[in-house]
Amino acid sequence: MSEERVIYTELKSAHSRQQDKRRPMFKRRGFPWHIVALTLGFLCLFLLLAITGLGYMFFHRCSGEIRQDMKAPEDKNASLAEVEDHLILLPTTAWNEEDDTFQGKWYCRGKSCYHFSKEEKTWERSMVSCQDLQSSLLKIETKEEQVLIQSKIKYNHWIG
Template sequence: MAGFQTIPWRLISGVLGVMCLVLMATLGMLWKNSFTKPSIQPTPSPGPNLEPQKDSSCQKMWIGYQCNCYFISNEMKTWEESKDFCASKNSSLLQLQNEDELDFMNHIRRWYYWIGLSYNKKHSAWLWEDGSALSQTLFSFPQTVNIQNCIVYSPNKRFLNEPCRKEMRFICKQLI
């Protein structure tokens, strides 16, 4: 009678062993598939893509948008060092030219960034690096702007003035 009772347990353990092997094989296939790229390309979502563009004519780690390439730094530099870095990459600090570009910039991280706007004493005006005037219709400054400072931009369309020697992140812009 003792031998008769072991047969159901052998059957149960055999079934459980087979199930374990099937589950392990399934897990192995899922694991393998998780490390391979899907053959179906995702459809682009509306709005800007902030991933570096491989197919564009932008440098590695730059973001392509319309006819420009943008470099959004994680490194902290003074305004002058930021300007020099951008120049070394054949670009300039960000110059916002229209509402579309301003909306595009609102999708970046939540820090303040140096942009290419500073006070020109000779012209007694805030000018972009290329010498063009600031558009008052695109955005306005707070009333208390220190002309000794440089301008930082935040993705929520905020512009603040900070001492130019302060280290901040920065955005470079390059025309394609």
């Protein structure tokens, strides 16, 4: 019988040694960009939902206010009439004597302004009302002033 000998050899080439030197034993991982991208994605989604929610609340509130405004115009008209009664229009020197303007219950001509009230009051209550408006009761001194006042009070009453 012949004896066979088995010889094992390990072959290493020069080329493979250079590649081994370049390649480390373990794979080095880079910066975890996927975590950053995932975090930024969730942040964008959260901001989008927040803006959508705030926009919905804003427009819902605005439309509710519009509905309320449309429901009660009579209440607003009543409060506007109350405010109008308490407004004071003071004459200014910028008015021309020939200027002829009418502002609500006030009529201004030249340097004089007249307040016309539709309420019936006693003499004393009329004086108090005039003082509240920082004015005084009218004293007609000329025929021209009397004609002017009479032309403006067609629907109001006064005692001369």
